[in-house]
Amino acid sequence: MSGSVVRVAIIGASGYTALESIRWLVRHPQARITYLASRQEQQPVSEMFPELLGRIDLPVRPFDAGAIARAADVALVCLPHLAAMEHVPALLAAGLKVIDLSADYRLGDGALYEKWYKHAHTDKVNLERAVYGLPEFFFDQIQAAQLVANPGCYPTAGILGVAPLVREKLAAADDVIINAASGISGAGRTPSQAHHFPERNEAFEPYAIGSHRHGAEIEKTLSRILGQPMQVIFVPHLVPMDRGILATIYLKALPGSSEQAAVAALERVYANAAFVRVRKGPLPSTKFVANTNFADIAVKLYGGRFIVTVAIDNMVKGASGQAIENMNLMFGLPETTGLL
Numbered sequence: 001m002s003g004s005v006v007r008v009a010i011i012g013a014s015g016y017t018a019l020e021s022i023r024w025l026v027r028h029p030q031a032r033i034t035y036l037a038s039r040q041e042q043q044p045v046s047e048m049f050p051e052l053l054g055r056i057d058l059p060v061r062p063f064d065a066g067a068i069a070r071a072a073d074v075a076l077v078c079l080p081h082l083a084a085m086e087h088v089p090a091l092l093a094a095g096l097k098v099i100d101l102s103a104d105y106r107l108g109d110g111a112l113y114e115k116w117y118k119h120a121h122t123d124k125v126n127l128e129r130a131v132y133g134l135p136e137f138f139f140d141q142i143q144a145a146q147l148v149a150n151p152g153c154y155p156t157a158g159i160l161g162v163a164p165l166v167r168e169k170l171a172a173a174d175d176v177i178i179n180a181a182s183g184i185s186g187a188g189r190t191p192s193q194a195h196h197f198p199e200r201n202e203a204f205e206p207y208a209i210g211s212h213r214h215g216a217e218i219e220k221t222l223s224r225i226l227g228q229p230m231q232v233i234f235v236p237h238l239v240p241m242d243r244g245i246l247a248t249i250y251l252k253a254l255p256g257s258s259e260q261a262a263v264a265a266l267e268r269v270y271a272n273a274a275f276v277r278v279r280k281g282p283l284p285s286t287k288f289v290a291n292t293n294f295a296d297i298a299v300k301l302y303g304g305r306f307i308v309t310v311a312i313d314n315m316v317k318g319a320s321g322q323a324i325e326n327m328n329l330m331f332g333l334p335e336t337t338g339l340l
């Protein structure tokens, strides 16, 4: 780290999470982007993303761990899974701190990774020491981490919604249903037929019921937070918006619990969480959190169930904003620096 400015490298510069990270970092008062790595031909990044003209003019360079380590203190790895774990070991070995936005280091367990990602994990040493980057529950570990596994977008919303009421013994641990809908940017920038405009426009639909990898990430992380094995029913949906996730979570209320106690529990658990807003007026909406790092949460008691709703922006609290929040913690900066 040079002076009080964190020097940041972004790997996979042409993708959506890279662009979102750049947008936030050019306004961050204590960070400077010093290296942009991509497989694409060298050019100023503003040629890749015209909206960046006049805001950052850095060239886009090939991946070179040594050169990146000379230029930067931390790397945000904005690559697909598999590609991430091909690059992360070299970055760590070169002395950088790393925040990996892919799923490669989130599950903490090679066998579980292989089961869900159908590929052997090739960097088990770092897999085991990676810290899950959800500051609301792993704040101290993130501060001390060299490698942070930035959470998935659905898991961020789901875990924030489920953990408090189960932990505070207001809701049952064995009856958790998460229905969540995501905007299309959640699928990344790489084009595919399924994400072609005529396929997605005006279409709101579920997908990957029982087979979405984020279900495993939610279960694994909730199990760690709550200290008991957790199983959840997780049903993702795609909604024709650019960005945003809304999770509607159904938890069985335990006898004697009340809506008032549930609201109080959320307020207690998130009292020190800079980016969680417990809403008592209007229910969470993707509109209220779009382009912000906030997670909005509310709870209602209805039909013997706590209905917890959580809204985040998948590109910000669900990806790049949370990565910068983690970066702030790893470098001893206030969590909110550059993010409000």
Ligand SMILES: NC(=O)c1ccc[n+]([C@@H]2O[C@H](COP(=O)([O-])OP(=O)(O)OC[C@H]3O[C@@H](n4cnc5c(N)ncnc54)[C@H](OP(=O)(O)O)[C@@H]3O)[C@@H](O)[C@H]2O)c1
Residues within 6 Å of the ligand: 012, 013, 014, 015, 016, 017, 018, 037, 038, 039, 040, 078, 079, 080, 081, 083, 101, 102, 103, 151, 152, 153, 185, 186, 187, 188, 189, 190, 314, 315, 318, 319
């Ligand atoms: N989009 C979201 O809402 C979201 C939320 C949370 C987490 N994530 C995760 O964040 C990561 C990046 O997502 P994204 O939405 O930014 O994806 P994206 O828009 O598809 O961009 C990924 C970038 O990675 C590089 N890349 C692709 N395949 C590669 C390969 N085989 N080897 C090396 N580099 C490769 C490409 O950049 P170059 O051509 O410039 O090298 C590509 O632009 C993914 O792991 C994703 O699961 C995304």
